[in-house]
Amino acid sequence: MEDNYEKAGKIAREVLEYGKSLIKKDTLLLDATNKIEAKIFELGAKPAFPVQISMDDIAAHYCAPPDDETVFSNQLVSLDVGVHVDGFIGDNACTIDLSGKNKELTEASRKALDNAIKITQIGTTLSEIGKTIQETIESYGFKPVKNLSGHGLDEYNIHSFPTVPNYDTEDDTKLEKGQIIAIEPFATKGVGLIHEKGLPNVFSINEIKPVRVPFVRQILNKIEEYNGLPFTKRWLGSSLPKVNLALNQFKKLKILKEYPPLVEKENGLVSQAEHTLKVDDKVKVLTL
Ligand code: MN
Ligand code: MN
Numbered sequence: 001m002e003d004n005y006e007k008a009g010k011i012a013r014e015v016l017e018y019g020k021s022l023i024k025k026d027t028l029l030l031d032a033t034n035k036i037e038a039k040i041f042e043l044g045a046k047p048a049f050p051v052q053i054s055m056d057d058i059a060a061h062y063c064a065p066p067d068d069e070t071v072f073s074n075q076l077v078s079l080d081v082g083v084h085v086d087g088f089i090g091d092n093a094c095t096i097d098l099s100g101k102n103k104e105l106t107e108a109s110r111k112a113l114d115n116a117i118k119i120t121q122i123g124t125t126l127s128e129i130g131k132t133i134q135e136t137i138e139s140y141g142f143k144p145v146k147n148l149s150g151h152g153l154d155e156y157n158i159h160s161f162p163t164v165p166n167y168d169t170e171d172d173t174k175l176e177k178g179q180i181i182a183i184e185p186f187a188t189k190g191v192g193l194i195h196e197k198g199l200p201n202v203f204s205i206n207e208i209k210p211v212r213v214p215f216v217r218q219i220l221n222k223i224e225e226y227n228g229l230p231f232t233k234r235w236l237g238s239s240l241p242k243v244n245l246a247l248n249q250f251k252k253l254k255i256l257k258e259y260p261p262l263v264e265k266e267n268g269l270v271s272q273a274e275h276t277l278k279v280d281d282k283v284k285v286l287t288l
Helices: 004-022 029-042 103-119 126-139 214-224 240-252
Strands: 052-055 058-060 076-085 088-097 150-154 157-164 180-183 186-188 194-196 203-205 256-258 262-264 270-272 275-278
Touching: 004 029, 004 076, 004 088, 004 275, 029 052, 029 076, 058 076, 058 186, 058 270, 076 270, 088 103, 088 157, 088 180, 103 126, 103 180, 103 186, 103 270, 103 275, 126 157, 157 180, 203 214, 214 240, 240 256
Parallel strands: none
Antiparallel strands: 052 058, 052 076, 058 262, 076 088, 088 270, 088 275, 150 157, 150 180, 180 275, 186 270, 194 262, 203 256
16 A cells, blocks of 8 residues: 555655746746645645755755746756655655756766665665765766755654765765655755855744734744744745744744755855655655
8 A cells, every 4th residue: 555655755756747847948936836836735745845946056945935036047947846745755856957058967966866776775874875976976077065965754854864965974874674765966066065045935943932923823823734844934824024023033032943045155056856765675766
C-alpha cells in the first residue's frame, strides 16, 4: 500500500513538473508561485513550505512577497517545491535555464544528484555522498555550494537529522534503513558559499505566546495551522501593513524565525537539483 511519504513524493513531483511549465519568459513570478501553490491543494496535499523561486545568484529562499513584480526573462531559475500529506513531506527542486546559456551549470547539479542517488544505500556514509556531489560538480568546472546541504525529513519537520553534505566532509555517519532524506546539490560559478542577504519572506514560529491585539491573535491562529512548518506573508490573509505589524510583534516576542534569501558570496550563478529518497534495502526515490 502506498504510504503518505509516497503520496507526498508523487504530488511534489507532479507539482514541480507543473511549475516548470509555468516558468517562461514574460510571465510573472508571482502568478507562477500562486498557481503552483494552488496546484498542491488541488492534488490533495499542503505546502510543506512556501513555493520558492530563486534566480541567478540567489541559491534559495526567495519567495514572492504579495507585491512582487518580477517578470521572467533570461534568468537562471531554481524552483523548490515541498508538499506534505498529514505531515509526511516530499521535497524536490530543479533549475530552468531561461537564457539557454547555462546548460552545463544546470546539468552539473542534476548529474551530481543522479550520481549521489546511484551510490545511496543502507550504510553509505554522508561523506561518500558529499564527495560524489563535489567531484561531479567539479568535473564540470564549477563549485558545490558548501554551506548548503540536504537533510533528513520527519513528520512536520523539514530539516531533521542527518545533514547531507554537498562536499567531502569526512563525516563517516552511515545512512540507516528507513531514513527519509533529501539530497540537494547546488552548483555555482562563484566561490561556493552563500550568505543571507535581503528581506526575508519565509518565516516560521517556534513557540506560541499569548498576544493581546485581536488581529495579531488572528494571524497567529492562522500560523498555528502550519504546525511549525514555514509560511509566507501571502498566506496570512490580512492586509500587508497588518501582516507586517503582526510579524514585528512576533519578532519582539522572539518567537519568529526568518529565512532571508541565500545569495552566492561572489554573486556567481547557482543551479540546484533535489530529490527525496527512502533509504531501504532497495532505495526508493520518492519524488520521481
Ligand atoms: Mn527543497
Ligand atoms: Mn530540501
